[in-house]
Structure formats: C-alpha cells, structure tokens
Amino acid sequence: MSDPLSLEQLRSLTPLNVLSEQQWRELRGQLVPQPMLAGQLLFRPGDQARVTYYLLAGELLLTSADGQQQRLQAGSEASCHPLSPSLPRLQEARALTDISLLVLDSATLTRLLTWRLAYQDLLLELGQRGGDVEWLERLLENPLFAKVPSPNVRAMLDRLQRLELKAGTTVLREGEAGDCCYFLNSGRAEVIRSEGSERQVLAELEEGACFGEEALLSDQPRNATVTLLEDGVVLRLDRHDFFALLKAPVVDEVSFGEAARLLSGGAQWLDVRLQDEYERAHALQSLNMPLQLLRLKARLLDKTRTYLCYCDSGNRSNSAVFLLSQLGYNAYALRDGVNGLPAVLRDGLLCESGSGYLARSGGRTERSR
Missing domain, CATH: 2.60.120.10 (Jelly Rolls)
Structure with missing residues (x-):
C-alpha cells in the first residue's frame, strides 16, 4: 500500500477531517502509508517522538505500563483517532500482523489545525457573504x-x-x-x-x-x-x-540579553546590512544576507534554526523578520539595531576581523574574513 491516501480515507480520520483540501496538499509528502511487519515494535512507554500515528491496515497490540492490553483493528472507530497521542507515551505498540500506518509530523499537524480552527468562523462568514473563500484560504496559509x-x-x-x-x-x-x-x-x-x-x-x-x-x-x-x-x-x-x-503581531523584537539567550540555544545572527557595512564590522559567526537580496537568498537558510536579524537602526531588520515570517522562517529583530546598544555592548558584538559567512549566488555560503 504505497499510494497516497484518498480523500475518503482522510475524511475518516480525526482531527484530519477538519483540514481543507489545500491543507491536505501541504501534507501531501507525508500522506503515503508506511508498512510495518508483524512483531515489530512501533513505540514503548515513555516515547517522546513528536509523531502522530494512525493505523490504516492490520492489527496492533497496545500494552499499558500496568499490563493491560488492547487489540486495535484497522477500520474500527478507535483506529480513526491517533495512536497513544499523549507524550510521553503511556503504552507499548507492537504489530500483531503486517500493518500499514500513516505517520505525520505532529508540529506541522498542530500548526494546520490551529490555523484552521482559528479562522474557521471567518471563512464561513465570508462564504455566506459570497466572498472568495479559496483566495482567503490561500492568503492565510x-x-x-x-x-x-x-x-x-x-x-x-x-x-x-x-x-x-x-x-x-x-x-x-x-x-x-x-x-x-x-x-x-x-x-x-x-x-x-x-x-x-x-x-x-x-x-x-x-x-x-x-x-x-x-x-x-x-x-x-x-x-x-x-x-x-x-x-x-x-x-x-x-x-x-x-x-x-x-x-505589530508579526515582527518579534528582542533585547540584546534575550538575543544572547537564544544564541546559547543554537540561534544565529543574520546581518541584513550591505556587504560593505558587514565587512567593516560584524557579529562573530554571523551570516550576511543584505535585505535587498533576502527574498532571493532565503533558501540558503535552515527552517529548523532561529535567526537574529540586526542592522544599524532596526528598520532593515524589522523588514527582514517580516519577510522571513512570510517564508516560514523563525526570526527576531534586535530591538533598535546595533546603534541602540550601549557602546560597551556594541563594541563587544561587532568586530572588524571576526569570522562569519557571506551568502553567495548559486545557493552557497562562504566564510568571510
């Protein structure tokens, strides 16, 4: 069973059935059933994987920590809901027969559900007034x-x-x-x-x-x-x-102290000034991606990483954060830019010869001097 799920199958699964067809298209790459052989273990109690499972074919055995067992058959009412959805998981899941599973990234599913439920009333109201619901769905996505x-x-x-x-x-x-x-x-x-x-x-x-x-x-x-x-x-x-x-709700600004905390958690400085400005002095390990080139070069960024945008006054970095939010990246702007920092912090952040990275054409980055 390797073909993507049909619309009928998607409409039978809760809460997938509240998503729009456009949202199902966004999940398209994940909507291919995954096989598992009889006897294989799917997860154990304490499992923390942020994955949502649905049983599509075959039979599973769910065993709780106190030894209670439940046989789950595909096609039953219970199989229309996610398997052991709470984290950490409270049960062991093992295939009793060869089975087929739908495996979804929980964060993506949560985002789509939150969006759909937050805007459902608005979409219904617009439809009742004869508005262009399809366009609004496309905009809001x-x-x-x-x-x-x-x-x-x-x-x-x-x-x-x-x-x-x-x-x-x-x-x-x-x-x-x-x-x-x-x-x-x-x-x-x-x-x-x-x-x-x-x-x-x-x-x-x-x-x-x-x-x-x-x-x-x-x-x-x-x-x-x-x-x-x-x-x-x-x-x-x-x-x-x-x-x-x-x-106001889209552009997130952070203080220098908040930026330092995010950096310790793996964030990276993103310098959105011109390359000439960057080469005079920049933050260590920062990536230079000038604002006017950001739309073209954003594909070089990592959507799993947080970016801290800075410029001189904060204006260009605000623009950068808004644009990156449109493209699905997680970004913050340094409040008031580097010129708004006390001199001791500004001098500590920017260095003339510290290493960093330049975004180049052809989809690559290179070390700066």
Whole structure:
C-alpha cells in the first residue's frame, strides 16, 4: 500500500477531517502509508517522538505500563483517532500482523489545525457573504498569518481597497515613497529591480502574495518595481492599517540579553546590512544576507534554526523578520539595531576581523574574513 491516501480515507480520520483540501496538499509528502511487519515494535512507554500515528491496515497490540492490553483493528472507530497521542507515551505498540500506518509530523499537524480552527468562523462568514473563500484560504496559509490574530485579519479584510487593473500596469515603482502595501487577489505580477542600466527580475508573484511591505517597515523608498503580467485585481492596505493589524503581531523584537539567550540555544545572527557595512564590522559567526537580496537568498537558510536579524537602526531588520515570517522562517529583530546598544555592548558584538559567512549566488555560503 504505497499510494497516497484518498480523500475518503482522510475524511475518516480525526482531527484530519477538519483540514481543507489545500491543507491536505501541504501534507501531501507525508500522506503515503508506511508498512510495518508483524512483531515489530512501533513505540514503548515513555516515547517522546513528536509523531502522530494512525493505523490504516492490520492489527496492533497496545500494552499499558500496568499490563493491560488492547487489540486495535484497522477500520474500527478507535483506529480513526491517533495512536497513544499523549507524550510521553503511556503504552507499548507492537504489530500483531503486517500493518500499514500513516505517520505525520505532529508540529506541522498542530500548526494546520490551529490555523484552521482559528479562522474557521471567518471563512464561513465570508462564504455566506459570497466572498472568495479559496483566495482567503490561500492568503492565510502564508506562514506570517500564523502570528496574526483572527480579529486582526477580519479588520484587515474590511479595510482593503479593491483595484481592478490591466496587464502591464505598474502597481508600485522603484524609488517611490511607500504609503501602502498590496495583496494580489488575482492574476500574476513581476518584481523587477534596476542594477545600473540592467533590470533584474527578482520574483514572479501569484495570487495571495503580499508586496510593498518592505518600504513601510524600513521607512525607505520602494526597492523594486511591481508590474502586472496579466489582467488582475490587487487589494490595497494603507500604511496605518498595515502597522496596526499586521506588523505589530508579526515582527518579534528582542533585547540584546534575550538575543544572547537564544544564541546559547543554537540561534544565529543574520546581518541584513550591505556587504560593505558587514565587512567593516560584524557579529562573530554571523551570516550576511543584505535585505535587498533576502527574498532571493532565503533558501540558503535552515527552517529548523532561529535567526537574529540586526542592522544599524532596526528598520532593515524589522523588514527582514517580516519577510522571513512570510517564508516560514523563525526570526527576531534586535530591538533598535546595533546603534541602540550601549557602546560597551556594541563594541563587544561587532568586530572588524571576526569570522562569519557571506551568502553567495548559486545557493552557497562562504566564510568571510
């Protein structure tokens, strides 16, 4: 049994049955049944693995610490629920026959469930009003909305201004001041930045994408031009509403002391200044990934690691954290940047010749001097 689970099978499993088909697609790589031979042990009492198991075929024996046994048959009502879900596990699970299991990462499943339940009322309400539920689901599945409370999302939807635009329309232009951000409701758009006389295509945006937020967060001119590739609809959110409803819950800031604690737990400094600034002085073992290149080079980062973004004033690092949150990374900004630190801390953090890392093209990093 190696084919992915069917929709009927997914709808029979609790609490998977509350997820949307879009969310099932996100789990697609994990929805392939895993075989186990008769007599093999699945887990013991005390097991701490953050994995969710469902029995799909065959028979299991569950034995508690006091010797009580329970035979679990696939297809029974009990098999529609996760096996021994509490951690640490309270039972031993052993295959009585050849069996088939669904094995899911518990953290991913919890995130999807939390999202679905938090926004379920909002989606139902929008559907009853004839709104575009599919687009909102796609928007809200952007990882940054995992940190945005549902009342904020509801308020944001009420304040969005709908603009129907033709292919070739420039929605925002490089060098202009930023007074709003946009969400792409339909169509496709292209992000282009000027490099001297050259024009560099940075990205192609699809429905649900947010753009224009970097100029708001950094209080700098637009750093790219966004043009529609086909007729489409964009939704405009004014600067004031952006800061009140999205920036505040999404951009996490930490003090230097909090950053030190995170570093001791395996976090890494991420310097989002220009390379010239970085080479003058930077934090030891930091990775330089300038803000204007972050969207292109973020794939070099590790989604299991925490990143501590810093710059001079804190503006660029705030932009970096917002962008990394959109891409599903865990990041914090150093509050007020390095210029906000007392001189003794700033001099201790930044060194002129300490080793670090530079993000290069071609998907690689290299040691800096």
